[in-house]
Amino acid sequence: MIHRDSILEWLIVGGGVHGTYLSNALIRQRVTHRSDLRVLDPHDEPLREWKKCTSNVGMKFLRSPKVHHLDLEPFSLKHYVECESCEERNYIPPNDRPSLELFNRHAENVINRNGLKKLRINDAAVKIEPGRSFHSVYGSNQTLKTRNIVIAVGNGKPFWLDWASMIKTDGAKIMHVLDNCYCKKRIPEQAVVAVVGGGMSAVQTAISLASPNREVVLISPHSIRINNYDSDPGWMGPKYLRKFRSEPNYEIRRRWISEARNRGSVTHELYRNFALLRKKKRCRFFAEKVVLADPISTDMILLHLESGEITAANAIVLATGFEQDVPGGVMISDLAKDPGFRCASCGFPIPDRHLKWWDGIYLSGTLAELEIGPSAPNLIGARMAANKIVSEMVK
Numbered sequence: 370m371i372h373r374d375s376i377l378e379w380l381i382v383g384g385g386v387h388g389t390y391l392s393n394a395l396i397r398q399r400v401t402h403r404s405d406l407r408v409l410d411p412h413d414e415p416l417r418e419w420k421k422c423t424s425n426v427g428m429k430f431l432r433s434p435k436v437h438h439l440d441l442e443p444f445s446l447k448h449y450v451e452c453e454s455c456e457e458r459n460y461i462p463p464n465d466r467p468s469l470e471l472f473n474r475h476a477e478n479v480i481n482r483n484g485l486k487k488l489r490i491n492d493a494a495v496k497i498e499p500g501r502s503f504h505s506v507y508g509s510n511q512t513l514k515t516r517n518i519v520i521a522v523g524n525g526k527p528f529w530l531d532w533a534s535m536i537k538t539d540g541a542k543i544m545h546v547l548d549n550c551y552c553k554k555r556i557p558e559q560a561v562v563a564v565v566g567g568g569m570s571a572v573q574t575a576i577s578l579a580s581p582n583r584e585v586v587l588i589s590p591h592s593i594r595i596n597n598y599d600s601d602p603g604w605m606g607p608k609y610l611r612k613f614r615s616e617p618n619y620e621i622r623r624r625w626i627s628e629a630r631n632r633g634s635v636t637h638e639l640y641r642n643f644a645l646l647r648k649k650k651r652c653r654f655f656a657e658k659v660v661l662a663d664p665i666s667t668d669m670i671l672l673h674l675e676s677g678e679i680t681a682a683n684a685i686v687l688a689t690g691f692e693q694d695v696p697g698g699v700m701i702s703d704l705a706k707d708p709g710f711r712c713a714s715c716g717f718p719i720p721d722r723h724l725k726w727w728d729g730i731y732l733s734g735t736l737a738e739l740e741i742g743p744s745a746p747n748l749i750g751a752r753m754a755a756n757k758i759v760s761e762m763v764k
């Protein structure tokens with residue numbers, strides 16, 4: 370219980386993958402005591418966004434290896450499997466990637482073992498007011514005072530293409546797979562469903578929706594690219610990061626991040642699974658952009674493609690990832706108005722090498738990518754962020 374007038378040592382804003390990992394790291398690496406740290410998040414359960422997104426797309430296996438998870442010790446998941454005598458099939462090559470089910474079970478174990486749920490305060494931060502001796506974080510129901518803040522608010526909003534927003538307003542059957550309101554059950558069973566997007570989420574969604582009675586049309590702006598990694602593993606260590614972090618020009622850093630990300634690519638096994646579906650004629654594929662969508666009735670939409678071809682669908686599912694804007698909305702843009710909170714020309718914060726954006730205000734996840742690099746939003750990004758923040762505290 371936090372008293373109205375008490376001042377916390379640490380408040381983590383956002384209790385998803387990053388916020389949960391950081392809370393564990395700050396306590397177990399003795400940066401602070403449990404009683405002095407809280408995690409502010411509107412969801413009462415940790416990892417709610419992760420679970421929603423991964424389950425919506427129908428993900429079966431992670432893209433990252435078994436050493437990327439929510440515990441501090443890299444081999445924790447491996448040891449967990451040995452103790453629980455899990456099946457071998459819980460990992461797949463390359464790099465022993467765990468099943469989502471195993472990853473989530475291990476994450477629950479880490480959360481329960483370390484009492485991380487008890488650290489949560491259910492509320493969303495709407496404003497941060499930096500101060501000299503403490504900062505104030507305004508939620509919708511309360512104001513919290515804290516000496517240190519880590520902002521770990523995630524990736525931002527699902528990205529809607531213009532034509533898609535327009536037909537949604539007109540009431541067409543269209544949803545985004547990463548939206549809170551996405552519900553697979555609302556997609557008709559005997560129907561043609563167009564999935565629009567070209568990366569892991571799109572291909573996973575197409576595979577999970579295809580069934581003997583439901584034909585899926587995957588429309589990707591490019592042919593399916595294969596890559597087992599979100600970005601080259603060299604971005605997780607000194608091979609590329611040394612040069613990246615010594616580059617003083619943030620426009621160059623931004624360019625390197627964009628070039629490094631294998632956006633719109635899928636792992637080998639997903640590619641194979643998708644090819645199999647096409648062979649069974651449960652999926653069709655267009656490597657083309659949609660230029661216009663025309664809802665001709667309540668359950669029929671015509672999609673006009675760049676080549677002039679037209680394809681019809683009874684429902685559309687967008688799998689176009691997240692907006693590329695700076696996450697955190699007004700809370701972050703208000704802070705960024707103060708010249709003390711440095712930002713690059715792309716609008717993203719420029720934290721120091723310990724991820725400090727201002728005295729006692731730290732960043733993790735996408736917000737920290739100009740310092741962490743292309744893997745910032747990923748599971749490994751949480752570990753890198755924690756190492757940087759902790760290394761300042763225990764130096």
Ligand SMILES: Cc1cc2nc3c(=O)[nH]c(=O)nc-3n(C[C@H](O)[C@H](O)[C@H](O)COP(=O)(O)OP(=O)(O)OC[C@H]3O[C@@H](n4cnc5c(N)ncnc54)[C@H](O)[C@@H]3O)c2cc1C
Pocket residue numbers: 382383384385386387388409410411412416417418419422423426428430431432433437492493494495521522523524570700733734735746747748749
């Ligand atoms: C389908 C899918 C599959 C993926 N697979 C992998 C993978 O295999 N390996 C990998 O490394 N990465 C993967 N990723 C990427 C990565 O795991 C996610 O980007 C990760 O969940 C980001 O963690 P986060 O804590 O930054 O954000 P989230 O997990 O989204 O958490 C952010 C939290 O902040 C809270 N929040 C937001 N605003 C506020 C506010 N104002 N006040 C308080 N709380 C707030 C939200 O409620 C949420 O709980 C995947 C992503 C997706 C979508």
